[in-house]
Amino acid sequence: MQPAVGCVRVLVEDQTFTAEKRMLIGASEYFRGLFESGMRECSQEEIQLLQLPARGFAVMMRVLRGEQPILNSGEISDAIECAAFLQVRALTEHLIHIITSHNCSLMLETASVYGVFDLIHASALFMRDMYFKVREDLNFLPDHLLDYIESLSPSTFVAVATHSPSDQYLDDHSRTICYLDEAENIWRTLTSLPKQASTSLAGIAVMDNNLYIVGGVDGLSKRVVKLNFCYNTERNSWSEFPSLQHLRHSLTLTGQDGCLFAMGGMCKNSVLSTVEKYQVASNTWSFAACLPRPGEGIACARAMGRIFVCLWLPMDTTDIYEYKTHRDEWLLVTTLRRQQSYGHCMVAHTDNLYVIRNGPADDFLRCFIDCFNLTTQEWMSLSSYYVNSKGALFTATIRCDNVFTVNRSLTLVYNIEKDRWKPAKEGAGFPRSGSMHTFLLRLPSRGLAARYQN
Known part of the structure; x- marks a missing residue:
């Protein structure tokens, strides 16, 4: 089947994003399946994504266009949700690149909720390297995440x-x-x-x-x-x-x-x-x-x-x-x-x-x-x-x-x-x-x- 071409409008919450189908297909397993499925979405000029945060989708679009934005806590959480649901490898890689001592625990916990394993692993590695400083402050994390951090080599x-x-x-x-x-x-x-x-x-x-x-x-x-x-x-x-x-x-x-x-x-x-x-x-x-x-x-x-x-x-x-x-x-x-x-x-x-x-x-x-x-x-x-x-x-x-x-x-x-x-x-x-x-x-x-x- 020929891949969909042209642009599409994507409705997320109360915002509308315009994107090239080719870019979405190349970056997202979700959109690849959607636009190459042979279903009616292949020819639609507008689609709606339910229960996804617009803020996270906006971050994804910036990353796909070549930007490397530094994100606040809310943007990180929303971006991880979009990376998981839409299966966007480039967004996951960007999140890995911006892990810091200030956001690593948020990255780990949120990635664990949505099952983004590469981000879980990268965040845990970062935390392992500073574990002796922050261990007492991580009691809010589930035991399985603490065990995973401790299983890694610093x-x-x-x-x-x-x-x-x-x-x-x-x-x-x-x-x-x-x-x-x-x-x-x-x-x-x-x-x-x-x-x-x-x-x-x-x-x-x-x-x-x-x-x-x-x-x-x-x-x-x-x-x-x-x-x-x-x-x-x-x-x-x-x-x-x-x-x-x-x-x-x-x-x-x-x-x-x-x-x-x-x-x-x-x-x-x-x-x-x-x-x-x-x-x-x-x-x-x-x-x-x-x-x-x-x-x-x-x-x-x-x-x-x-x-x-x-x-x-x-x-x-x-x-x-x-x-x-x-x-x-x-x-x-x-x-x-x-x-x-x-x-x-x-x-x-x-x-x-x-x-x-x-x-x-x-x-x-x-x-x-x-x-x-x-x-x-x-x-x-x-x-x-x-x-x-x-x-x-x-x-x-x-x-x-x-x-x-x-x-x-x-x-x-x-x-x-x-x-x-x-x-x-x-x-x-x-x-x-x-x-x-x-x-x-x-x-x-x-x-x-x-x-x-x-």
Whole structure:
């Protein structure tokens, strides 16, 4: 049967919405069944949805048109009801992207009422990461939801230092990935790196709770490492996956929707603009749209389910681009002009991008933070500066409302407030020298001590 075409008026409560049938069919299992059923609704120019909230339907329409609205409590509840009844995957994904410490319990409870499992799971994971702070305030939740939260593994702060491949005949016991045992305030060994793996100038990313290492160099000669490695957290095992088509080091690696993106980097003293995409399901690399300009060690962050990069033009210009994964194109989002001495990093929290940079000239040990809000499209400079030697902000990793930073001396955790990052607590320093990569992994709780502690 040919799908319905044209527009349709949808009556919800006392409001009328006009939408393209093709858009509704593509986004909603309910509308696909309605308009392709062969029943009279296929040819009607107006239909009525009973017992659905107009406010939730309005949110759905905004999302389907490409917006990413930040919602209040009432809008969240109504949107979840529409996502469940109309079976709109894009709306569910948007709700997952806007989970915060302020709305996670509402998301969990409402999603449970309407049976939106993906949102239940994402909300429970978020709450598990802050459970020790909020457990006493969650007595209103049913026991089965509390049990579900407690059954999940929390995110753990993990770090790996810079290592070249090891001599096959010599074990290097320092070539380990470690996690911070926050209860005991000690770094413990998670796993040893494969002997042929390099974390020196490599691309490192976590996707679906698996750790990926791509590229990097071997020793001072900067010979590019061909082998790529994946660490499966659940199985506590390493595997190899195919090499890049264009070998490189100093690349940036990020992952989304089952795909890794290796961006920029260097090859034979040339800075690259090429981007390669690895599809985990097919175990293949392919080229994607090139960066707007060449870059190495590019700052990258994911926010609201979107990928953003900083392309820096020394000494004062930072362009932030978004990579539109479905359209395979780059879009300039905003430009920041601040003086600085060398590179920077970027992290994301809710709909905010935080660009962390060192100061110019004599201020090079100070880290300054500028915040760009994706919803308002406005910049704000955080009120405080941060001494880089105190907490190595260029390794910042965010969990819920906390920023983890680390160097050899200490792990410093900040709490994100509106106009500043407030130091919250200190922990043990990472017992390795040199620069490092940091990230979050959910370590299996069953048998954790036996499997991971050295």
